[in-house]
Amino acid sequence: MNNSEKKVLIFGTFDGLHAGHIFFLEQAKKLGEVHALVASKESVKVRKQKNSTHTLDQRLNMVKETGLVDYIIAGDKNLHGWEKMKKIEPDIVFLGYDQKELKTALLKDKKEFNFNFKIKVGKALDPKKLHSSILNKNSCVFCTNKDIQKRKITENSLTWVFPTNIPIVPGHLLVCPKRCVATFEELSKKEKDALFALLENTKTVLKKTFGAEGFNIAWNEGSLFGQSVPHLHIHVLPRKNGDAGIIKYDPRKFLYRPGSREETPEKELSVVVKLIKKNL
Numbered sequence: 027m028n029n030s031e032k033k034v035l036i037f038g039t040f041d042g043l044h045a046g047h048i049f050f051l052e053q054a055k056k057l058g059e060v061h062a063l064v065a066s067k068e069s070v071k072v073r074k075q076k077n078s079t080h081t082l083d084q085r086l087n088m089v090k091e092t093g094l095v096d097y098i099i100a101g102d103k104n105l106h107g108w109e110k111m112k113k114i115e116p117d118i119v120f121l122g123y124d125q126k127e128l129k130t131a132l133l134k135d136k137k138e139f140n141f142n143f144k145i146k147v148g149k150a151l152d153p154k155k156l157h158s159s160i161l162n163k164n165s166c167v168f169c170t171n172k173d174i175q176k177r178k179i180t181e182n183s184l185t186w187v188f189p190t191n192i193p194i195v196p197g198h199l200l201v202c203p204k205r206c207v208a209t210f211e212e213l214s215k216k217e218k219d220a221l222f223a224l225l226e227n228t229k230t231v232l233k234k235t236f237g238a239e240g241f242n243i244a245w246n247e248g249s250l251f252g253q254s255v256p257h258l259h260i261h262v263l264p265r266k267n268g269d270a271g272i273i274k275y276d277p278r279k280f281l282y283r284p285g286s287r288e289e290t291p292e293k294e295l296s297v298v299v300k301l302i303k304k305n306l
């Protein structure tokens with residue numbers, strides 16, 4: 027069985043999402059297909075002696091929006107039967123480092139109910155380590171630069187599109203996941219689907235706006251190989267018959283301005299955004 031076939035079950039209340047949750051979900055996703063049981067209203071009340079701040083629907087939606095879980099439902103009302111977990115039949119139960127009581131309960135009931143899953147415990151988020159995507163956000167220009175964010179043309183729930191400030195041709199756009207990851211395989215299935223859906227819309231709108239007859243679509247991975255921003259982005263270049271550099275695919279000759287690639291002023295880029303937005 028490879029990882030993607032493994033059923034990974036997680037439990038959580040998710041009463042508001044923070045960086046620690048995202049880090050936990052990212053670790054779970056690496057182990058396989060993620061099934062989330064979000065604490066029911068009743069069980070929150072029993073365990074915490076008070077209601078959650080967010081409603082169950084809000085909590086389910088927040089987790090869903092991360093795109094990091096494959097299946098998500100509310101957990102059991104009665105905590106002692108493990109009814110929903112029995113239906114899921116997980117290969118792995120993945121616990122947060124702080125879910126100690128849950129771990130004790132699972133270990134205790136494992137024998138009694140004859141459960142076959144393995145229990146794995148995640149790492150805590152170490153703010154000094156920069157490998158986690160959420161932490162890259164602090165230094166990533168796509169995530170922090172206001173000028174770039176103002177350039178947003180459109181978005182869906184998990185991805186967005188904007189013009190690069192060093193375009194090779196007019197209408198040179200970048201389609202990006204909202205989550206700050208460097209490589210394609212770090213994306214969840216939902217994020218990949220969202221990325222391709224937005225890519226499709228982007229092509230349509232570039233045909234309308236710039237009369238594109240074809241496209242060059244590319245992305246670079248690895249700083250040695252041209253990835254200057256460690257936040258995955260797909261370049262979409264509208265092309266037309268007669269453009270330079272196309273026949274032998276020589277991107278260096280795509281330049282529509284003489285000389286080397288240069289930054290285009292924000293004012294000029296905002297015109298491109300307005301033009302394209304008319305055709306959404």
Ligand SMILES: [Zn+2]
Nearest residue numbers: 166169206257
């Ligand atoms: Zn980023």
